[in-house]
Amino acid sequence: MSHRSSIPLYWRLQKSKYRIVGSKCLTCGTIYYPPKTLCPKCRSKGELENIQLSGKGKIISYTVIRTPPEGFEKYSPYVVALIQLDEGPKITGQIVDNPEKVEIGKKVTPVFRKIYEDGEDGIIHYGVKWKIDEQI
Amino acid sequence: MEKVAVIGIGCTKMGEHWEKSLRDLSTEAGALALKDAGLSGKDIDALFIGNMSAGRFTGQEHVGALAVDQAGLTPIPATRCEAACASGSLAFRKAYLSILSGHHKIVLVGGAEKMTDLKSTGSVATLMGAGDQEWESSIGLTFTGLYALMARAYMRKYGLTREELSLVPVKNHKHAINNPYAQFNFEITVEDVMKSPLIADPLRLLDCSPITDGAAAVILASEDVAKDFENAVWIAGSGQASDTLALHGREDVCRIRAAEKAAKMAYQQAGVGPDDIDIAEVHDCFSIAEIIAYEDLGFAERGKGKDLLVNKETTIGGKIPVNTDGGLKVGHPVGATGIKQIIEVVKQLRGEASNQVKDAKIGLTHNVGGSGATAIVHILKKELD
Numbered sequence: 420m421s422h423r424s425s426i427p428l429y430w431r432l433q434k435s436k437y438r439i440v441g442s443k444c445l446t447c448g449t450i451y452y453p454p455k456t457l458c459p460k461c462r463s464k465g466e467l468e469n470i471q472l473s474g475k476g477k478i479i480s481y482t483v484i485r486t487p488p489e490g491f492e493k494y495s496p497y498v499v500a501l502i503q504l505d506e507g508p509k510i511t512g513q514i515v516d517n518p519e520k521v522e523i524g525k526k527v528t529p530v531f532r533k534i535y536e537d538g539e540d541g542i543i544h545y546g547v548k549w550k551i552d553e554q555i
Numbered sequence: 556m557e558k559v560a561v562i563g564i565g566c567t568k569m570g571e572h573w574e575k576s577l578r579d580l581s582t583e584a585g586a587l588a589l590k591d592a593g594l595s596g597k598d599i600d601a602l603f604i605g606n607m608s609a610g611r612f613t614g615q616e617h618v619g620a621l622a623v624d625q626a627g628l629t630p631i632p633a634t635r636c637e638a639a640c641a642s643g644s645l646a647f648r649k650a651y652l653s654i655l656s657g658h659h660k661i662v663l664v665g666g667a668e669k670m671t672d673l674k675s676t677g678s679v680a681t682l683m684g685a686g687d688q689e690w691e692s693s694i695g696l697t698f699t700g701l702y703a704l705m706a707r708a709y710m711r712k713y714g715l716t717r718e719e720l721s722l723v724p725v726k727n728h729k730h731a732i733n734n735p736y737a738q739f740n741f742e743i744t745v746e747d748v749m750k751s752p753l754i755a756d757p758l759r760l761l762d763c764s765p766i767t768d769g770a771a772a773v774i775l776a777s778e779d780v781a782k783d784f785e786n787a788v789w790i791a792g793s794g795q796a797s798d799t800l801a802l803h804g805r806e807d808v809c810r811i812r813a814a815e816k817a818a819k820m821a822y823q824q825a826g827v828g829p830d831d832i833d834i835a836e837v838h839d840c841f842s843i844a845e846i847i848a849y850e851d852l853g854f855a856e857r858g859k860g861k862d863l864l865v866n867k868e869t870t871i872g873g874k875i876p877v878n879t880d881g882g883l884k885v886g887h888p889v890g891a892t893g894i895k896q897i898i899e900v901v902k903q904l905r906g907e908a909s910n911q912v913k914d915a916k917i918g919l920t921h922n923v924g925g926s927g928a929t930a931i932v933h934i935l936k937k938e939l940d
Contacts, residue, residue, distance in 0.1 A: 432689060453690050482703035483756040484695060488680035491695040499696050501704045501803060509803040513694055523711055
């Protein structure tokens with residue numbers, strides 16, 4: 420149907436999307452997620468290496484998507500949050516809990532989930548969503 | 556530095572034009588601008604057109620060639636400019652710079668978008684092309700969703716209430732009533748906004764700009780040409796800046812740093828400050844965006860943007876009327892929006908606007924691409940310094 424059907428696209432993002440692998444600049448120490456191939460702060464002086472992130476973090480804002488884009492119709496409504504990861508970077512991701520449970524400041528932990536199915540014959544995209552961390 | 560002026564303006568009615576294609580719309584707007592300037596196609600040296608995503612909206616790429624061909628203006632150079640919802644302003648700025656460079660004397664600049672050939676979920680997905688495809692679109696985020704994340708963070712940080720946020724669309728609907736080109740010509744109340752369906756909490760339907768077909772065009776000319784035009788409105792400042800493509804890359808999601816930077820550049824070039832601006836057209840794609848724009852442009856202190864709404868300072872009759880044509884309640888044909896904003900400022904400075912602000916001499920446009928990755932600000936003046 421669309422570019423989302425692309426197997427290479429998801430194959431090359433596997434490590435970062437499935438296992439929350441970010442990158443760290445050995446020059447300035449900044450951690451990036453999504454990972455980068457160039458440190459925007461150090462540019463040519465930077466040297467990046469992969470770093471495994473915990474994926475844990477806290478919600479700094481959230482919304483409930485009720486008018487979804489093509490392909491996400493059957494999941495609507497769903498919560499998307501802006502999450503500050505414990506290691507520093509921010510990322511947007513879906514929250515699997517009911518909207519009523521979601522609040523700014525709540526801690527979240529990553530869970531591996533199906534993100535999107537590209538039609539009946541297309542590939543299934545997996546990745547990380549987040550859930551409210553009940554232990555805290 | 557060489558001076559450049561807007562000497563002609565033209566735009567289509569904004570709305571759902573099922574009977575018109577991208578080529579019809581762009582040709583209509585261009586012809587109107589030429590007529591307004593009293594020029595003919597043979598006077599034009601080059602064409603620039605802002606268009607965000609004709610490829611995904613209609614399948615048509617190579618939009619510069621389409622526009623120049625349909626207008627009968629071949630073989631002049633035609634260039635498409637793309638910066639998502641700021642594509643129109645980008646085309647305007649590139650046309651301006653092309654005259655400053657000495658390459659051209661008279662340039663036709665348009666913006667056009669044909670959005671209703673797709674069903675609405677397709678438009679929502681296409682608009683999200685302005686965000687980060689691999690990390691935002693891929694999780695089901697939408698543009699309303701991105702601005703909703705900004706809105707909720709802002710409301711928490713500065714104590715903006717949902718009712719106060721509703722004052723933006725209430726004002727802009729009111730301004731759009733007299734605008735014959737507007738997609739929406741009805742007044743709404745705060746209660747209407749609060750009762751309208753949730754799209755992406757806390758944003759509701761009436762917080763959002765619509766999906767629109769439309770085109771707008773202006774003619775730019777160098778000083779030696781423009782000085783003979785009584786209606787000429789001069790470009791006094793032009794600023795453009797960038798920020799991270801994805802919202803999650805920003806340190807603070809309650810401001811748009813690219814807009815702050817672009818405004819600073821434009822103010823500096825024009826030799827004016829926020830207090831000198833008589834009217835402004837700002838990018839109110841979602842209600843929260845207008846409040847953030849007040850602050851990024853220096854009209855209000857950080858966190859105090861709502862005061863301008865509560866005190867009706869940005870309503871016609873106020874200290875600094877904003878979106879006097881109705882803003883994006885006029886419609887938001889994404890690639891055309893930046894040019895539509897320029898047209899309203901030109902009309903105000905000429906004294907021809909539907910909601911005329913008395914003695915308007917300096918106007919500003921603020922056009923944002925994506926969730927703030929591109930911002931372009933222009934300042935126009937009635938008198939040549």
